Amino acid sequence: xxxxxxxxxxxxxxxxxxxxxxxxxxxxxxxxxxxxxxxxxxxxxxxxxxxxxxxxxxxxxxxxxxxxxxxxxxxxxxxxxxxxxxxxxxxxxxxxxxxxxxxxxxxxxxxxxxxxxxxxxxxxxxxxxxxxxxxxxxxxxxxxxxxxxxxxxxxxxxxxxxxxxxxxxxxxxxxxxxxxxxxxxxxxxxxxxxxxxxxxxxxxxx
Ligand SMILES: Cc1cc2nc3c(=O)[nH]c(=O)nc-3n(C[C@H](O)[C@H](O)[C@H](O)COP(=O)(O)O)c2cc1C
Numbered sequence: 001x002x003x004x005x006x007x008x009x010x011x012x013x014x015x016x017x018x019x020x021x022x023x024x025x026x027x028x029x030x031x032x033x034x035x036x037x038x039x040x041x042x043x044x045x046x047x048x049x050x051x052x053x054x055x056x057x058x059x060x061x062x063x064x065x066x067x068x069x070x071x072x073x074x075x076x077x078x079x080x081x082x083x084x085x086x087x088x089x090x091x092x093x094x095x096x097x098x099x100x101x102x103x104x105x106x107x108x109x110x111x112x113x114x115x116x117x118x119x120x121x122x123x124x125x126x127x128x129x130x131x132x133x134x135x136x137x138x139x140x141x142x143x144x145x146x147x148x149x150x151x152x153x154x155x156x157x158x159x160x161x162x163x164x165x166x167x168x169x170x171x172x173x174x175x176x177x178x179x180x181x182x183x184x185x186x187x188x189x190x191x192x193x194x195x196x197x198x199x200x201x202x203x204x205x206x
Pocket of ligand 1: 058088
């Protein structure tokens with residue numbers, strides 16, 4: 001047993017607060033009809049809605065304001081280097097000052113650059129990422145803008161209309177096999193892979 005009362009805490013000021021969330025690849029449609037693809041991790045699910053935190057300097061939020069459809073693709077740990085190929089890129093041109101200062105460059109062909117494969121969606125215009133085991137087709141239902149931080153961002157709510165999953169992670173009755181599905185996690189700017197199965201909550205249906 002851990003003696004928690006013996007655990008001392010210290011006050012710290014970490015440069016970022018990315019405590020550890022799954023990576024998602026968002027596909028949206030650019031003005032010219034081509035797809036944009038961006039990695040992100042500030043996301044969570046509430047019933048059939050996914051809440052996404054997106055910086056206002058990016059192309060993804062610009063696309064979503066004009067064309068409110070997207071796919072949310074969840075890569076597995078072995079895809080981390082593909083994700084990292086996208087990390088210094090933006091679909092936005094000219095590249096905003098803040099992004100230039102952070103060494104971002106413009107790239108129009110994100111799928112090609114990441115060596116990932118776009119496949120058509122069934123309901124929305126943006127393509128899905130073939131290599132990602134979980135792919136959600138979604139429509140934006142709300143965008144709130146927040147300027148109360150150093151870097152302004154938007155909180156986007158997207159309603160999931162269709163879920164696609166690789167057969168290898170699916171059990172019967174629409175369940176995801178939690179022993180087979182492992183999200184790629186982004187923790188204080190480091191990528192992490194599979195985690196240990198500890199147990200299940202009282203509401204788990206499998
Ligand atoms: C693993 C990872 C997670 C990220 N998470 C977010 C995020 O949650 N929100 C966000 O706005 N940007 C996030 N970024 C940064 C965006 O990917 C970056 O701003 C990119 O230029 C956006 O592309 P776009 O301008 O084409 O939309 C993340 C980057 C990486 C590599």
